[in-house]
Amino acid sequence: MYVYDHYDQQMVDTRVAEFRDQTRRRIEGTLSEENFRPLRLQNGLYLQLHAYMLRVAVPYGTLSGAQMRMLGDIADKYDRGYGHFTTRQNIQYNWIKLEEAPDILADLATVEMHAIQTSGNCIRNTTSDQFAGATPDEVVDPRPYGELIRQWSTFHPEFLTLPRKFKIAIIASETDRAAMRLHDIGINLVKNEAGELGAAFYVGGGMGRTPMIAPLIRDFVPLDQFITYAEACLRVYNRYGRRDNKYKARIKILVHELGAAEYTRQVEAEFAHLLTLQNTAGNIEPPLAELERIKAYFADPAFESGLSDSLDLANADFAKWVATNTAPHKVPGYAIVSISCKPVGGIPGDATADQIRLMADLGRDLSFDELRVTHTQNIVLPHVKKADLFGLWSKLVAADLATANIDQIGDIIACPGLDYCSLANARSIPVAQKISQAFASNGKGEKLGELKLKISGCIIACGHHHAGHIGILGVDRKGTENYQLSLGGSEGADCSLGTITGPGFDEDGIVGAVEKATDVYLANKQGEERFLDTYRRIGMAPFKDAIYAKEPVNG
Amino acid sequence: MVEQHLRLRSDEPVADPAVTVDSFAQQTNAVAVRLEPGDDARDLLPYLTRLKLVEVNFPAFTEGRGYSSARILREAGFTGELRAVGDIAVDQLAPLRRCGFDSFAPDAPLSDADAEAALSRWSNVYQPAADDRTPIWTLRHGQSR
Ligand code: SF4
Numbered sequence: 001m002y003v004y005d006h007y008d009q010q011m012v013d014t015r016v017a018e019f020r021d022q023t024r025r026r027i028e029g030t031l032s033e034e035n036f037r038p039l040r041l042q043n044g045l046y047l048q049l050h051a052y053m054l055r056v057a058v059p060y061g062t063l064s065g066a067q068m069r070m071l072g073d074i075a076d077k078y079d080r081g082y083g084h085f086t087t088r089q090n091i092q093y094n095w096i097k098l099e100e101a102p103d104i105l106a107d108l109a110t111v112e113m114h115a116i117q118t119s120g121n122c123i124r125n126t127t128s129d130q131f132a133g134a135t136p137d138e139v140v141d142p143r144p145y146g147e148l149i150r151q152w153s154t155f156h157p158e159f160l161t162l163p164r165k166f167k168i169a170i171i172a173s174e175t176d177r178a179a180m181r182l183h184d185i186g187i188n189l190v191k192n193e194a195g196e197l198g199a200a201f202y203v204g205g206g207m208g209r210t211p212m213i214a215p216l217i218r219d220f221v222p223l224d225q226f227i228t229y230a231e232a233c234l235r236v237y238n239r240y241g242r243r244d245n246k247y248k249a250r251i252k253i254l255v256h257e258l259g260a261a262e263y264t265r266q267v268e269a270e271f272a273h274l275l276t277l278q279n280t281a282g283n284i285e286p287p288l289a290e291l292e293r294i295k296a297y298f299a300d301p302a303f304e305s306g307l308s309d310s311l312d313l314a315n316a317d318f319a320k321w322v323a324t325n326t327a328p329h330k331v332p333g334y335a336i337v338s339i340s341c342k343p344v345g346g347i348p349g350d351a352t353a354d355q356i357r358l359m360a361d362l363g364r365d366l367s368f369d370e371l372r373v374t375h376t377q378n379i380v381l382p383h384v385k386k387a388d389l390f391g392l393w394s395k396l397v398a399a400d401l402a403t404a405n406i407d408q409i410g411d412i413i414a415c416p417g418l419d420y421c422s423l424a425n426a427r428s429i430p431v432a433q434k435i436s437q438a439f440a441s442n443g444k445g446e447k448l449g450e451l452k453l454k455i456s457g458c459i460i461a462c463g464h465h466h467a468g469h470i471g472i473l474g475v476d477r478k479g480t481e482n483y484q485l486s487l488g489g490s491e492g493a494d495c496s497l498g499t500i501t502g503p504g505f506d507e508d509g510i511v512g513a514v515e516k517a518t519d520v521y522l523a524n525k526q527g528e529e530r531f532l533d534t535y536r537r538i539g540m541a542p543f544k545d546a547i548y549a550k551e552p553v554n555g
Numbered sequence: 556m557v558e559q560h561l562r563l564r565s566d567e568p569v570a571d572p573a574v575t576v577d578s579f580a581q582q583t584n585a586v587a588v589r590l591e592p593g594d595d596a597r598d599l600l601p602y603l604t605r606l607k608l609v610e611v612n613f614p615a616f617t618e619g620r621g622y623s624s625a626r627i628l629r630e631a632g633f634t635g636e637l638r639a640v641g642d643i644a645v646d647q648l649a650p651l652r653r654c655g656f657d658s659f660a661p662d663a664p665l666s667d668a669d670a671e672a673a674l675s676r677w678s679n680v681y682q683p684a685a686d687d688r689t690p691i692w693t694l695r696h697g698q699s700r
Contacts, residue, residue: 005695007679007691007694007695008691010678010679011677011679011681011691014676014677014678017676018676021672022646035616035644035646038616038617039646121617121619151681151682151691151692152681152682153682154681154682155650155677155680155681156681156682156684157622157649157650157651157652157653157654157684158622158623158626158650158654158684159619159622160619160622160650161616161617161618161619161622162619163619235623238619238620238622238623239620239623243592243617243618243620273630277630281683281687282630282683282685283683284682284683286690286692286693287692287693287696289695289696290692290695290696293695293696
């Protein structure tokens, strides 16, 4: 794991002091709310419906035990005893007092954490593959490159006032676990025919009102030029991204309106210009020695060799959990464990302070002091010895953290919605709770296998509903909460956007519609097909027929 | 004329009024130009030798194009005065400075103490920009620029 040196620590400490000063000016009244707003946003502080919300960055989703423990302690000390893990691999606290925000940032800084650029129209925290460094299917661990992006993008003076927020994801596996092509920039680290590493750049993806899958604009940028290439992508966006309409301000609209070819041409021209600065003081690219320095922090932990892969699966509940919540590790005798933060009927992504601290201890003791936050709002212990799995599972059971539902219908992504968010049209959480309960009590959840259901409370799409095998979007229909259903989205390597089924539903109606859609799948499923595969094979019509049959539609 | 003015240069200020990019291109003796957010800073590159002052307007603090305009001019070797004007608060001074601005004429007055604190706050920087500061990733490996 990356460890701060005195430079990193000084940057974060300076930021705390700066924000303390800005907060003081705001409270004294010398700084207007209008002028304070962009400053607090760049420190992750939002004003929500009931209180301030603070979003803490977890760079590329990786945490140490001590960092995780601090997240639990902050939940107790400054919030109401819980935190909410988000689709940005971050954690949010929903009940924050403005005057305490600088103290929270100071506490975070003691464990090398911060809330820098977790909101605002700037380059946000970079996300990555939650299995990085542990999965057998990666070309390289993408996180050192994520750390380089973190340094490059932190307080980047040219890109603090972009037309709109800017999200970068970096992966190094054809199995895309980070929704890479639904980001403003998605980077996939690949090897060329000569076996050299480089970066494939996908630019202009995103969700929101106008969802787009990012087109590939460059299939190979050499690694000693990739920060420069990112700089070129951002400069073209900063100069030409639309600023007249916030719904058209994301880079996806620029790429779409110019066309990927013209956007690429402009980026290549800017890139060629920036490369001319290479041997001057203006050289954009970090020295390769810096990449080597960072890489050393991400070297494999001291795995034991020669461990057995055999497991005693006599306990049926344990066996079920192993089947759904563990993934193959690159080293024999180890497993990647996903801890579900989606108990039946719970609030997706929420964890109590005690649960967070327990996971911190488990990560420290059983996973080489490493944890990950996933964009599906769960927690991963990346390196667990198979021999430790049963003991781990027993402790998770006791803490209500052993729900065996990863990637199943109960593993719902849901944004905070109208319960917290001032932009929401509808509540997301109660819908998630009802669906999770319905499929747990009818026993179908397990039978359905992989089925990614995602809920957003408004068109901004923080809940990634466009990318759900089943997606639900809250809309405001003549002053009442209404839910649109979509089918066929996917965030992975087979990235696709969902299609709306038809008229929307009320809160109970949407649960019924989801049940009908899953029945169509079970009736038509062939072989090992997932819901998504069946939908792609048979198309929308049978689903539509079932969902809208007979019953009155209140849309 | 600008009343509130923070200037980090020691040469004589240019007295000429800054004209629009269009009229600048037509007036062969003009030395001062004003860039609006939609103007392309690269249109000025043929005239760098006679250009002494570029005023970059920030009609709102959310307007960020001027940061790129400034860097483009500095990257092309412009050494004259680069003045940020408009809706600029003390918290924008440090990034503006890093992008190459060396003169600030905000709509609302800045306190000298606040401005000085803002400009001296960051003892290091992570990435290169248009100032002469050595990024941390270079310092770490013992090279200066
Ligand atoms: S999708 Fe809309 S309602 Fe949900 S968190 Fe995002 S902005 Fe709020």
